[in-house]
Amino acid sequence: MDYDPAHAMSRGGSMRQSISRSVSRASRNLEDIFSPSARRTKSTNEDEEALKWAAIEKLPTYSRLRTSLMPALGEDDIYGNQILNKEVDVTKLDGEERARFIDVVFKVAEQDNERILTKLRNRIDRVGITLPTVEVRYDHLTVKADCYTGDRSLPSLTNTVRNMGESLLGLVGIHLAKKAQLTILKDVSGIVKPSRMTLLLGPPSSGKTTLLLALAGKLDKSLDISGEVTYNGYRLNEFVPIKTSAYISQNDLHVGIMTVKETLDFSARCQGVGTRYDLLNELARREKDAGIFPEADVDLFMKASAAQGVKSSLITDYTLKVSIFQH
Ligand SMILES: Nc1ncnc2c1ncn2[C@@H]1O[C@H](COP(=O)(O)OP(=O)(O)O)[C@@H](O)[C@H]1O
Ligand SMILES: [Mg+2]
Numbered sequence: 001m002d003y004d005p006a007h008a009m010s011r012g013g014s015m016r017q018s019i020s021r022s023v024s025r026a027s028r029n030l031e032d033i034f035s036p037s038a039r040r041t042k043s044t045n046e047d048e049e050a051l052k053w054a055a056i057e058k059l060p061t062y063s064r065l066r067t068s069l070m071p072a073l074g075e076d077d078i079y080g081n082q083i084l085n086k087e088v089d090v091t092k093l094d095g096e097e098r099a100r101f102i103d104v105v106f107k108v109a110e111q112d113n114e115r116i117l118t119k120l121r122n123r124i125d126r127v128g129i130t131l132p133t134v135e136v137r138y139d140h141l142t143v144k145a146d147c148y149t150g151d152r153s154l155p156s157l158t159n160t161v162r163n164m165g166e167s168l169l170g171l172v173g174i175h176l177a178k179k180a181q182l183t184i185l186k187d188v189s190g191i192v193k194p195s196r197m198t199l200l201l202g203p204p205s206s207g208k209t210t211l212l213l214a215l216a217g218k219l220d221k222s223l224d225i226s227g228e229v230t231y232n233g234y235r236l237n238e239f240v241p242i243k244t245s246a247y248i249s250q251n252d253l254h255v256g257i258m259t260v261k262e263t264l265d266f267s268a269r270c271q272g273v274g275t276r277y278d279l280l281n282e283l284a285r286r287e288k289d290a291g292i293f294p295e296a297d298v299d300l301f302m303k304a305s306a307a308q309g310v311k312s313s314l315i316t317d318y319t320l321k322v323s324i325f326q327h
Pocket of ligand 2: 209
Protein backbone atom coordinates (compact mmCIF):
# COMPACT_ATOMS: atom_id res chain seq x y z
CA MET A 1 0.00 0.00 0.00
CA ASP A 2 1.34 3.43 -0.90
CA TYR A 3 2.10 5.70 1.98
CA ASP A 4 -0.23 8.64 2.03
CA PRO A 5 0.64 11.10 4.80
CA ALA A 6 -2.77 12.75 4.85
CA HIS A 7 -4.32 9.36 5.37
CA ALA A 8 -1.77 8.28 7.92
CA MET A 9 -2.30 11.50 9.76
CA SER A 10 -5.94 10.74 10.30
CA ARG A 11 -5.37 7.24 11.56
CA GLY A 12 -5.80 5.97 15.09
CA GLY A 13 -3.57 3.76 17.23
CA SER A 14 -2.43 2.87 20.70
CA MET A 15 -1.25 5.40 23.18
CA ARG A 16 -0.24 4.45 26.63
CA GLN A 17 0.34 7.35 28.93
CA SER A 18 -1.83 10.12 27.62
CA ILE A 19 -5.10 11.31 28.91
CA SER A 20 -6.33 11.63 25.38
CA ARG A 21 -7.20 7.96 25.15
CA SER A 22 -9.44 7.93 28.18
CA VAL A 23 -11.20 11.03 26.94
CA SER A 24 -11.88 9.75 23.48
CA ARG A 25 -12.57 6.20 24.54
CA ALA A 26 -15.13 7.29 27.06
CA SER A 27 -17.06 8.91 24.31
CA ARG A 28 -17.29 5.69 22.32
CA ASN A 29 -19.50 2.80 23.25
CA LEU A 30 -17.95 -0.38 24.55
CA GLU A 31 -19.19 -2.57 21.76
CA ASP A 32 -17.17 -0.59 19.29
CA ILE A 33 -14.01 -0.99 21.28
CA PHE A 34 -14.20 -4.74 21.81
CA SER A 35 -15.56 -5.71 18.47
CA PRO A 36 -12.59 -6.78 16.34
CA SER A 37 -14.31 -5.89 13.12
CA ALA A 38 -15.22 -2.38 14.21
CA ARG A 39 -12.92 0.04 12.43
CA ARG A 40 -12.41 3.36 14.00
CA THR A 41 -14.00 6.11 12.08
CA LYS A 42 -11.97 8.78 10.44
CA SER A 43 -13.29 11.53 12.64
CA THR A 44 -12.62 9.59 15.85
CA ASN A 45 -9.04 9.16 14.72
CA GLU A 46 -8.77 12.83 13.93
CA ASP A 47 -10.08 13.67 17.38
CA GLU A 48 -7.53 11.43 19.04
CA GLU A 49 -4.80 12.90 16.92
CA ALA A 50 -5.85 16.42 17.85
CA LEU A 51 -5.89 15.51 21.53
CA LYS A 52 -2.37 14.20 21.25
CA TRP A 53 -1.13 17.36 19.60
CA ALA A 54 -2.94 19.41 22.22
CA ALA A 55 -1.23 17.37 24.96
CA ILE A 56 2.18 17.93 23.33
CA GLU A 57 1.45 21.65 23.09
CA LYS A 58 0.95 21.83 26.84
CA LEU A 59 4.38 20.38 27.64
CA PRO A 60 7.12 22.74 28.83
CA THR A 61 9.25 24.09 25.96
CA TYR A 62 12.18 21.73 26.49
CA SER A 63 10.04 18.59 26.29
CA ARG A 64 7.68 20.04 23.71
CA LEU A 65 10.45 20.53 21.19
CA ARG A 66 11.58 16.94 21.71
CA THR A 67 8.22 15.24 21.61
CA SER A 68 6.51 14.42 18.37
CA LEU A 69 4.22 11.82 16.91
CA MET A 70 5.74 8.93 15.02
CA PRO A 71 3.52 8.57 11.97
CA ALA A 72 1.68 5.27 11.93
CA LEU A 73 3.37 3.67 9.01
CA GLY A 74 0.37 2.11 7.37
CA GLU A 75 0.09 -0.75 9.87
CA ASP A 76 -2.82 -2.38 11.64
CA ASP A 77 -2.79 -3.96 15.08
CA ILE A 78 -3.67 -7.64 15.66
CA TYR A 79 -7.39 -6.84 15.66
CA GLY A 80 -7.15 -5.16 12.30
CA ASN A 81 -7.51 -1.69 13.77
CA GLN A 82 -5.41 1.05 12.33
CA ILE A 83 -2.54 2.01 14.60
CA LEU A 84 -2.52 5.64 15.74
CA ASN A 85 0.47 7.92 15.48
CA LYS A 86 2.53 7.25 18.58
CA GLU A 87 4.06 9.84 20.89
CA VAL A 88 7.87 9.67 20.85
CA ASP A 89 10.90 11.47 22.24
CA VAL A 90 12.86 12.40 19.11
CA THR A 91 16.18 12.16 20.94
CA LYS A 92 15.52 8.58 21.94
CA LEU A 93 14.59 6.98 18.64
CA ASP A 94 16.44 3.73 18.17
CA GLY A 95 18.18 2.73 14.97
CA GLU A 96 15.30 0.62 13.79
CA GLU A 97 12.70 3.35 14.35
CA ARG A 98 14.79 5.90 12.51
CA ALA A 99 15.44 3.59 9.60
CA ARG A 100 11.77 2.65 9.32
CA PHE A 101 10.65 6.27 9.43
CA ILE A 102 13.09 7.27 6.70
CA ASP A 103 12.27 4.21 4.61
CA VAL A 104 8.57 4.85 4.63
CA VAL A 105 8.51 8.65 4.53
CA PHE A 106 11.15 8.77 1.81
CA LYS A 107 10.01 5.66 -0.02
CA VAL A 108 10.76 7.08 -3.43
CA ALA A 109 13.76 9.15 -2.35
CA GLU A 110 13.73 11.85 -5.01
CA GLN A 111 10.00 12.44 -5.16
CA ASP A 112 9.33 12.12 -1.41
CA ASN A 113 12.24 14.37 -0.54
CA GLU A 114 10.64 17.17 -2.54
CA ARG A 115 7.26 16.42 -0.97
CA ILE A 116 8.64 16.65 2.59
CA LEU A 117 10.71 19.75 1.85
CA THR A 118 7.66 21.43 0.31
CA LYS A 119 5.59 20.54 3.37
CA LEU A 120 8.34 21.91 5.57
CA ARG A 121 8.36 25.14 3.60
CA ASN A 122 4.58 25.41 3.74
CA ARG A 123 4.61 24.89 7.49
CA ILE A 124 6.99 27.81 7.91
CA ASP A 125 5.14 30.03 5.42
CA ARG A 126 1.72 29.28 6.91
CA VAL A 127 2.52 31.06 10.18
CA GLY A 128 4.22 33.93 8.39
CA ILE A 129 7.83 33.27 9.35
CA THR A 130 10.33 34.57 6.83
CA LEU A 131 13.69 32.89 6.92
CA PRO A 132 16.77 35.10 6.72
CA THR A 133 18.50 35.08 3.35
CA VAL A 134 21.94 36.08 2.19
CA GLU A 135 22.74 37.84 -1.05
CA VAL A 136 26.37 37.78 -2.09
CA ARG A 137 27.70 40.45 -4.44
CA TYR A 138 31.14 40.73 -5.95
CA ASP A 139 32.16 43.97 -7.54
CA HIS A 140 35.14 44.58 -9.84
CA LEU A 141 36.94 41.61 -8.37
CA THR A 142 40.47 41.15 -9.63
CA VAL A 143 42.82 38.46 -8.38
CA LYS A 144 46.45 38.35 -9.44
CA ALA A 145 49.22 35.95 -8.53
CA ASP A 146 52.96 36.44 -8.60
CA CYS A 147 54.50 33.40 -10.21
CA TYR A 148 58.07 32.23 -10.57
CA THR A 149 58.84 31.17 -14.10
CA GLY A 150 61.25 28.68 -15.69
CA ASP A 151 63.08 26.20 -13.45
CA ARG A 152 62.37 28.39 -10.43
CA SER A 153 58.68 27.44 -10.64
CA LEU A 154 59.29 23.96 -9.23
CA PRO A 155 58.76 23.75 -5.47
CA SER A 156 62.08 22.02 -4.84
CA LEU A 157 64.07 22.42 -1.63
CA THR A 158 66.72 24.69 -3.18
CA ASN A 159 64.08 26.85 -4.83
CA THR A 160 62.16 27.18 -1.58
CA VAL A 161 65.28 28.27 0.27
CA ARG A 162 66.18 30.73 -2.51
CA ASN A 163 62.65 32.10 -2.54
CA MET A 164 62.77 32.67 1.19
CA GLY A 165 66.10 34.42 0.92
CA GLU A 166 64.97 36.56 -1.96
CA SER A 167 61.75 37.53 -0.28
CA LEU A 168 63.91 38.95 2.51
CA LEU A 169 65.94 40.88 -0.06
CA GLY A 170 62.66 41.91 -1.63
CA LEU A 171 61.82 43.70 1.60
CA VAL A 172 64.72 46.05 0.99
CA GLY A 173 63.82 46.49 -2.66
CA ILE A 174 66.12 43.97 -4.37
CA HIS A 175 64.44 41.56 -6.80
CA LEU A 176 66.50 38.75 -8.38
CA ALA A 177 64.21 35.96 -9.57
CA LYS A 178 62.18 36.26 -12.73
CA LYS A 179 58.57 36.62 -11.78
CA ALA A 180 55.50 36.91 -13.91
CA GLN A 181 52.17 38.22 -12.81
CA LEU A 182 49.20 36.01 -13.64
CA THR A 183 45.79 37.59 -13.64
CA ILE A 184 43.39 34.85 -12.52
CA LEU A 185 40.24 36.95 -12.30
CA LYS A 186 39.97 40.22 -14.15
CA ASP A 187 37.37 42.72 -13.08
CA VAL A 188 34.45 40.36 -12.52
CA SER A 189 31.17 41.52 -11.02
CA GLY A 190 28.01 39.66 -10.21
CA ILE A 191 25.32 38.75 -7.71
CA VAL A 192 24.58 35.37 -6.13
CA LYS A 193 20.86 35.53 -5.36
CA PRO A 194 19.40 33.85 -2.29
CA SER A 195 16.98 30.91 -2.36
CA ARG A 196 18.25 29.49 -5.57
CA MET A 197 20.96 27.19 -6.73
CA THR A 198 23.74 28.75 -8.78
CA LEU A 199 25.81 26.75 -11.22
CA LEU A 200 29.29 27.99 -12.03
CA LEU A 201 30.67 26.68 -15.29
CA GLY A 202 34.03 27.21 -16.99
CA PRO A 203 36.85 25.29 -18.58
CA PRO A 204 39.66 23.99 -16.35
CA SER A 205 41.94 26.71 -14.98
CA SER A 206 39.46 29.46 -15.79
CA GLY A 207 39.31 30.58 -12.15
CA LYS A 208 36.16 28.89 -10.82
CA THR A 209 37.82 27.74 -7.61
CA THR A 210 39.50 31.13 -7.21
CA LEU A 211 36.14 32.92 -7.48
CA LEU A 212 34.51 30.60 -4.95
CA LEU A 213 37.41 31.01 -2.53
CA ALA A 214 37.20 34.77 -2.96
CA LEU A 215 33.47 34.71 -2.14
CA ALA A 216 34.13 32.60 0.95
CA GLY A 217 36.98 34.89 2.03
CA LYS A 218 39.44 32.04 1.91
CA LEU A 219 41.87 33.13 -0.79
CA ASP A 220 45.56 32.61 -0.28
CA LYS A 221 47.07 35.63 1.47
CA SER A 222 49.89 35.81 -1.10
CA LEU A 223 47.47 36.76 -3.88
CA ASP A 224 46.90 40.32 -4.91
CA ILE A 225 43.18 40.96 -4.49
CA SER A 226 41.20 44.05 -5.39
CA GLY A 227 37.50 44.70 -5.62
CA GLU A 228 34.80 44.04 -3.10
CA VAL A 229 32.80 41.06 -1.87
CA THR A 230 29.72 41.80 0.24
CA TYR A 231 27.15 39.66 2.05
CA ASN A 232 23.87 41.57 2.36
CA GLY A 233 25.92 44.72 2.01
CA TYR A 234 28.53 43.83 4.62
CA ARG A 235 32.16 43.48 3.59
CA LEU A 236 34.06 40.34 4.56
CA ASN A 237 35.99 42.16 7.29
CA GLU A 238 32.80 43.40 8.94
CA PHE A 239 31.55 39.98 10.09
CA VAL A 240 32.73 36.38 10.43
CA PRO A 241 32.20 34.87 6.96
CA ILE A 242 32.87 31.30 8.05
CA LYS A 243 29.70 31.44 10.13
CA THR A 244 27.66 32.23 7.02
CA SER A 245 29.45 30.52 4.18
CA ALA A 246 31.25 27.26 3.75
CA TYR A 247 33.67 26.37 1.00
CA ILE A 248 33.74 22.63 0.52
CA SER A 249 36.83 21.58 -1.30
CA GLN A 250 36.94 18.86 -3.92
CA ASN A 251 39.19 16.93 -1.56
CA ASP A 252 38.25 16.01 1.96
CA LEU A 253 40.09 14.14 4.67
CA HIS A 254 38.31 11.38 6.54
CA VAL A 255 39.15 9.16 9.43
CA GLY A 256 39.83 5.78 7.86
CA ILE A 257 38.53 3.66 10.72
CA MET A 258 35.12 5.32 10.82
CA THR A 259 32.22 4.08 8.72
CA VAL A 260 30.38 6.46 6.39
CA LYS A 261 27.50 6.64 8.87
CA GLU A 262 29.80 7.38 11.81
CA THR A 263 31.54 10.07 9.79
CA LEU A 264 28.23 11.74 8.96
CA ASP A 265 26.99 11.43 12.56
CA PHE A 266 30.21 12.99 13.79
CA SER A 267 30.10 15.88 11.36
CA ALA A 268 26.40 16.45 12.16
CA ARG A 269 27.27 16.74 15.84
CA CYS A 270 30.13 19.14 15.12
CA GLN A 271 27.86 21.36 13.06
CA GLY A 272 25.27 21.67 15.78
CA VAL A 273 21.71 22.62 14.98
CA GLY A 274 22.31 26.28 14.22
CA THR A 275 19.13 28.32 14.26
CA ARG A 276 16.85 25.32 13.73
CA TYR A 277 15.95 25.09 17.40
CA ASP A 278 14.96 28.76 17.56
CA LEU A 279 12.97 28.38 14.37
CA LEU A 280 11.10 25.42 15.80
CA ASN A 281 10.39 27.29 19.01
CA GLU A 282 8.95 30.25 17.12
CA LEU A 283 7.02 27.93 14.84
CA ALA A 284 5.48 26.06 17.78
CA ARG A 285 4.52 29.33 19.46
CA ARG A 286 2.83 30.73 16.37
CA GLU A 287 1.04 27.47 15.58
CA LYS A 288 -0.31 27.37 19.10
CA ASP A 289 -1.62 30.92 18.79
CA ALA A 290 -3.21 30.10 15.45
CA GLY A 291 -4.61 26.77 16.66
CA ILE A 292 -2.84 24.79 13.95
CA PHE A 293 -1.61 21.25 14.48
CA PRO A 294 1.38 20.10 12.43
CA GLU A 295 1.61 16.93 10.37
CA ALA A 296 3.38 14.09 12.15
CA ASP A 297 6.03 13.32 9.52
CA VAL A 298 7.17 16.93 9.07
CA ASP A 299 7.05 17.61 12.80
CA LEU A 300 9.10 14.57 13.69
CA PHE A 301 11.60 15.35 10.96
CA MET A 302 12.01 18.98 12.05
CA LYS A 303 12.24 18.19 15.75
CA ALA A 304 14.73 15.38 15.19
CA SER A 305 16.94 17.66 13.10
CA ALA A 306 16.86 20.38 15.76
CA ALA A 307 17.69 18.11 18.69
CA GLN A 308 21.14 18.80 20.06
CA GLY A 309 23.71 16.28 21.23
CA VAL A 310 22.11 13.24 19.67
CA LYS A 311 24.73 10.61 18.98
CA SER A 312 23.15 9.05 15.95
CA SER A 313 20.87 11.39 14.16
CA LEU A 314 17.81 10.89 11.99
CA ILE A 315 19.42 13.38 9.65
CA THR A 316 22.23 10.92 9.01
CA ASP A 317 19.76 8.25 7.94
CA TYR A 318 18.08 10.89 5.78
CA THR A 319 21.38 12.00 4.24
CA LEU A 320 22.33 8.43 3.45
CA LYS A 321 18.96 7.66 1.90
CA VAL A 322 18.67 10.87 -0.12
CA SER A 323 22.30 11.03 -1.22
CA ILE A 324 22.35 7.48 -2.52
CA PHE A 325 20.08 8.41 -5.40
CA GLN A 326 22.03 11.56 -6.16
CA HIS A 327 25.40 9.97 -6.77
N1 LIG B 1 47.42 30.65 -5.15
C1 LIG B 1 47.71 30.66 -6.46
N2 LIG B 1 48.91 31.07 -6.90
C2 LIG B 1 49.22 31.08 -8.20
N3 LIG B 1 48.37 30.68 -9.16
C3 LIG B 1 47.16 30.24 -8.81
C4 LIG B 1 46.76 30.19 -7.44
N4 LIG B 1 45.51 29.71 -7.38
C5 LIG B 1 45.15 29.45 -8.65
N5 LIG B 1 46.13 29.77 -9.52
C6 LIG B 1 46.06 29.64 -10.98
O1 LIG B 1 44.89 30.30 -11.42
C7 LIG B 1 44.28 29.61 -12.50
C8 LIG B 1 42.82 29.30 -12.16
O2 LIG B 1 42.77 28.33 -11.16
P1 LIG B 1 41.43 27.77 -10.54
O3 LIG B 1 40.69 28.89 -9.92
O4 LIG B 1 41.81 26.64 -9.65
O5 LIG B 1 40.68 27.27 -11.84
P2 LIG B 1 39.45 26.23 -11.98
O6 LIG B 1 38.92 25.94 -10.61
O7 LIG B 1 38.47 26.95 -12.85
O8 LIG B 1 40.00 25.04 -12.65
C9 LIG B 1 45.09 28.35 -12.71
O9 LIG B 1 45.96 28.58 -13.80
C10 LIG B 1 45.88 28.21 -11.42
O10 LIG B 1 47.12 27.59 -11.66
MG1 LIG C 1 38.69 24.11 -9.53
